[in-house]
Amino acid sequence: MPLSHRERVIRALSHQEPDRVPIDLGSTNNSSIHIKGYQKLKAHFGVKDEDTIIHRMMQTAGVHESVLQALDVDLRYVPFGISDSRPDKPFGEDGYEDEWGVFRRMPATSLYYDLVKSPLAGAVTIQDVINYPAPDPTDPGYTRGVRDKLKHYKENTDYAIVLRLPSVFVHTTQYLRGFEDWFMDLAADKKLAGAVFDLVTDQTTALAAELLKVGGDLADVVVVSDDMGFQNGPIVSPELYRELFKPRHKKYFDTIKKHTSAFIHFHCCGSIYKLLPDLIDIGVDVIHPVQVTARDMDSSKLAADFGDKLSFWGGIDTQFVLPKGNTDDVRAEVRRRISDLAPGGGYIVGAVHNIQPDVPVENILAMYEAAKEYGKYPISAD
Numbered sequence: 001m002p003l004s005h006r007e008r009v010i011r012a013l014s015h016q017e018p019d020r021v022p023i024d025l026g027s028t029n030n031s032s033i034h035i036k037g038y039q040k041l042k043a044h045f046g047v048k049d050e051d052t053i054i055h056r057m058m059q060t061a062g063v064h065e066s067v068l069q070a071l072d073v074d075l076r077y078v079p080f081g082i083s084d085s086r087p088d089k090p091f092g093e094d095g096y097e098d099e100w101g102v103f104r105r106m107p108a109t110s111l112y113y114d115l116v117k118s119p120l121a122g123a124v125t126i127q128d129v130i131n132y133p134a135p136d137p138t139d140p141g142y143t144r145g146v147r148d149k150l151k152h153y154k155e156n157t158d159y160a161i162v163l164r165l166p167s168v169f170v171h172t173t174q175y176l177r178g179f180e181d182w183f184m185d186l187a188a189d190k191k192l193a194g195a196v197f198d199l200v201t202d203q204t205t206a207l208a209a210e211l212l213k214v215g216g217d218l219a220d221v222v223v224v225s226d227d228m229g230f231q232n233g234p235i236v237s238p239e240l241y242r243e244l245f246k247p248r249h250k251k252y253f254d255t256i257k258k259h260t261s262a263f264i265h266f267h268c269c270g271s272i273y274k275l276l277p278d279l280i281d282i283g284v285d286v287i288h289p290v291q292v293t294a295r296d297m298d299s300s301k302l303a304a305d306f307g308d309k310l311s312f313w314g315g316i317d318t319q320f321v322l323p324k325g326n327t328d329d330v331r332a333e334v335r336r337r338i339s340d341l342a343p344g345g346g347y348i349v350g351a352v353h354n355i356q357p358d359v360p361v362e363n364i365l366a367m368y369e370a371a372k373e374y375g376k377y378p379i380s381a382d
Helices: 005-013 035-044 065-070 126-131 146-156 170-177 179-188 190-215 238-259 273-281 299-306 327-341 361-374
Strands: 053-055 075-078 089-091 095-097 103-105 114-117 160-164 221-225 263-267 286-288 311-316 347-351
Touching (some): 005 160, 035 361, 146 160, 238 263, 273 299
Antiparallel strands (some): 095 103
């Protein structure tokens, strides 16, 4: 008898072999599909329902239930809500100001919102940072409806449930300070960098606690994001990570573990091989998106070096194979990643980050068909 979707996911993330490798699309805001790509995919399935955006800046689509069922996706996504006191504010004809006071615009020819104004950029003091008004983590808008959605999936379906938590601090501090000043602070003013990190980490840790009080007992997986990789290596050295980043990540992850037994899924793009021992040390269970085209991120090496301690989620190349390959290339890519990462459990198959608009629908379909064909256990490493 086949396992339920939830049992399949839990067994895989517990490093046990399920009946087949679990499949993901849309169970996080970083493992879905760009809205323009999704419009082509949903047309293939004859879906005429209205589109939804689950991440405004990235223009990430919410995937309709009928599409998830057609692709046999094993997980369902529950995001947190929008602040009542600080909803996005319009900024000109093509932009918005977010809850942190960061300004973005999306020109008509663009696919995403671009950062245009960082409120803490330039010459600021630690006191300026301390005085900066962070969003209220107890704002009821964040938690409204979250438990009802979790309960619906828990009581009425057999899908594994993914609860989104806020990013820890890297993304938001880069937007607040501006990328140039953010990197300069790490080199020239670590105390200021730490103050900005704490401003955000204190808020996001408190917000995560509020969300987990509401629904931590119902979630199977909680998803957290903080990108720390370039294509060729981490954005900071392991030594600097341990000095400035790791203590704040540990604070956040310790809070998660205080409130839930759910698996901690950490979205962290790029070449992060050198940071994985530290992430394991502070409690990360799952790494996403497994950016296999980045340096040191070969899937066979990751499995050999960390497969007994980490699960891997993603891994199907969105940089070259999905947009530029044919269906045979896609099938070979899926087979390779499953062969590398799935033996013994510990793998959920999906694209590396969100599927982009230039990916042909036939390649998307080939990815999910191949995942079911090659993902049946027992699986042996080639």
